[in-house]
Every structure is written in structure tokens, then in C-alpha cells.
Amino acid sequence: MRHLRAALARIAGFFTRDRADDDLRDELQSHLDMETAEYIRRGMQPDEARRRAMLASGGLTQAAEAVRDRRGLPWLENAAADVRYALRALRRSPGFTAVVVLTLALGIGANTAIFSVVRGVLLRPLPHRDGDRLIYLRHSVDGPGRGNIQFSVPEVGDLRAGAPSLAGIAEYSPWFGTLQGDDGARRIDIGLVTGNFFEVMGLAPAPPPAPIATTGPASRR
Amino acid sequence: MAEKLDVRQGTLALMILRTLEVLGPLHGYGVARRIEETSKNRLTLNYGTLYPALLKLEQEGFVTAEWRQSENNRRAKYYSLTAAGRRQVAREAREWHRTADLIAAFLAPRREAL
Numbered sequence A: 001m002r003h004l005r006a007a008l009a010r011i012a013g014f015f016t017r018d019r020a021d022d023d024l025r026d027e028l029q030s031h032l033d034m035e036t037a038e039y040i041r042r043g044m045q046p047d048e049a050r051r052r053a054m055l056a057s058g059g060l061t062q063a064a065e066a067v068r069d070r071r072g073l074p075w076l077e078n079a080a081a082d083v084r085y086a087l088r089a090l091r092r093s094p095g096f097t098a099v100v101v102l103t104l105a106l107g108i109g110a111n112t113a114i115f116s117v118v119r120g121v122l123l124r125p126l127p128h129r130d131g132d133r134l135i136y137l138r139h140s141v142d143g144p145g146r147g148n149i150q151f152s153v154p155e156v157g158d159l160r161a162g163a164p165s166l167a168g169i170a171e172y173s174p175w176f177g178t179l180q181g182d183d184g185a186r187r188i189d190i191g192l193v194t195g196n197f198f199e200v201m202g203l204a205p206a207p208p209p210a211p212i213a214t215t216g217p218a219s220r221r
Numbered sequence B: 001m002a003e004k005l006d007v008r009q010g011t012l013a014l015m016i017l018r019t020l021e022v023l024g025p026l027h028g029y030g031v032a033r034r035i036e037e038t039s040k041n042r043l044t045l046n047y048g049t050l051y052p053a054l055l056k057l058e059q060e061g062f063v064t065a066e067w068r069q070s071e072n073n074r075r076a077k078y079y080s081l082t083a084a085g086r087r088q089v090a091r092e093a094r095e096w097h098r099t100a101d102l103i104a105a106f107l108a109p110r111r112e113a114l
Helices: A002-015 A017-041 A046-057 A060-071 A074-092 A094-123 A153-162 A197-201 B011-023 B028-038 B047-059 B083-107
Strands: A172-181 A184-193 B063-069 B075-081
Touching: A002 A017, A002 B047, A017 A046, A017 A060, A017 B028, A017 B047, A017 B075, A060 B047, A074 A094, B011 B028, B011 B047, B011 B063, B011 B075, B011 B083, B028 B047, B028 B075, B047 B063, B047 B075, B075 B083
Parallel strands: none
Antiparallel strands: A172 A184, B063 B075
16 A cells, blocks of 8 residues: 555656655755754855855755655666657757668568568468368479379369378369450450369358459440 | 664554654654664654655545644645544554564574563
8 A cells, every 4th residue: 555655746746746745845945954053053054054064964966856756767767868858869860860770770671571471371270161161182293394184084083082081182273364355455354163172161152253254335434 | 863764665654654643744854853763763764764754644544634834934845644544553553563572582582481
């Protein structure tokens, strides 16, 4: 309870420190005056009395500093002072600042870009079901461009019949077609899949997209 | 001249609280004088020791401070004990007595004491 109270008082002290500084200066000064008056009362010369009082105080500045450490949030004030100092230093040397900012920007940008790719490719699971039970079959023959050749229909039939440990086999073949419109032709990429593809992958087929291009002239304008 | 002692950590708060309990509301100078007198000048308090301690007690709610006119017409900041401060004096005094008894028993000259 008392620690909580003290902590709250410190936070409050952080916001009222200017007024508190005046207050503290007055308080230390009144102490010094009273002590000086006491020495004079005991028969000292005013100068000597003041000197003695000053000596006994241990230094007003040090005392004010010690109280300030106790009052607000010195670490926050120090951090703010450090930031201000850093900003001043950066403003004084714009060339250096530009290099630092550019370095940071490139570093952060490159990291973000790489992470985006890593996340998309490696970290984020693909939307299919049961990724740990899914295997990818491919076969290849020697020769350039033949690292991933297509399966023939009988081969797929053999795999279906001969690999009972697989719950289902679906095929996918890339293909492309040409779409001929009034204003020219364009190539479209096509994925050919077997009827059980969506079932095996645990996906729901998306609703058929709107036609990419219609034959009417209005769609392109 | 008596040997000077440093104010031991944690003891100053109790000295201040007890001083305020005995003398009533008092300014920092008065507290310092009283502590020095009570200690027969074995302790001296500079401002850097006294005022942070007073502030800490104020933050903890054991004392309150307000500016007032002093007896010889100066303005001074007077500290007074709160109800929580009164309870704290009693509690800390009890603890100090217990600790002092304990240490005294250990430092007793006779072997049988241990």
C-alpha cells in the first residue's frame, strides 16, 4: 500500500516538477536562512554565519538533485533527455543522419520483404486439410525439361489399385489455352484436376468466377 | 568532540517520524536540529540526506507538508505526522526494540548467552 502510494506520488511528481523545483528551492533557502540566523544569534559575523551554514548544508545543488531523484521518475526523465540529446546531435550532422536513416530503412525493408516471402511460402499452412497426411507424387526421366513429367491414365490407375495405404489419389496437370476475343487473343493458364481433387485436398471449390472476357464489346471498354 | 556517525539506512525515517511525533509540526531545519541534538551531535544531517527522506515519507503518506509562518516570522515548510505516520512510528519502534534486544543478546560478554 505504501509502495503503491509512493509510486503514484512519483508519477504525479513527474508532471508537477517545475512547480516542485521552485518549492524545493524556497524550502532549502529557508533552511539556510534559519541556520544562518541561528549562527548570528550565537554571535557570529553574518558572513561567517552564512559560510558555516552553507558548509553544513552539504551543497544546495546536490541536495536538490537528490530530492529530484526521489521525486519524479528519474529514469523516464533521463531517457527523455537522452532522446532530446540524440535528436539534437542528429540535426547537427544531416549527412550522417541520412546515412543512418537510409541504412535502417533498407535493413527494415529487406527484412520485411524476406519475412513476407518466408511467411507466405514456408510458415503459413496451405489451405488444404491434413497437411501431414498429404504426399506429392511425381516422376521424371533423364533429360532437360523432364524432371516432372505427367502420369498417363494407366499409370494413375495402377497407383490407385496398388497403393491401398493412400486414401485417395487426385491428379493435377497444368495446361494452357488461348482465349480468342474481338480485340485479340490471350493465353490463359488452366489447372486440370480429377473429379475427386477437392475432396482429397479437403477444399471447397470456389464459386465459378465471373467470365474473364465476354464476347460483347462493352466488357472491355 | 564525539565521534561522528553516518545515518544508517532506514533509521533516519524513524528518527524523523519520532521527532515529529514528539514535537508536532516542524520544518526541515527544526527536524535536523532536533535529530542532531538528540544524538548529542554524533549525527549531522546535510540537506541531501534530510530532504529526500522527508519527501519519501510524504510520498508514503506518513507526513504531510504545508507552508506556514514560523515563530520568528519566516515562511517555512512544516511537516506533520499523519495517522498512518503515527501507526508507522509505533510499528517501527517495536521492530527496532526487538532487533536491538536480539543484537544485544548476541553481543553479551558472557558465553552462556549464546
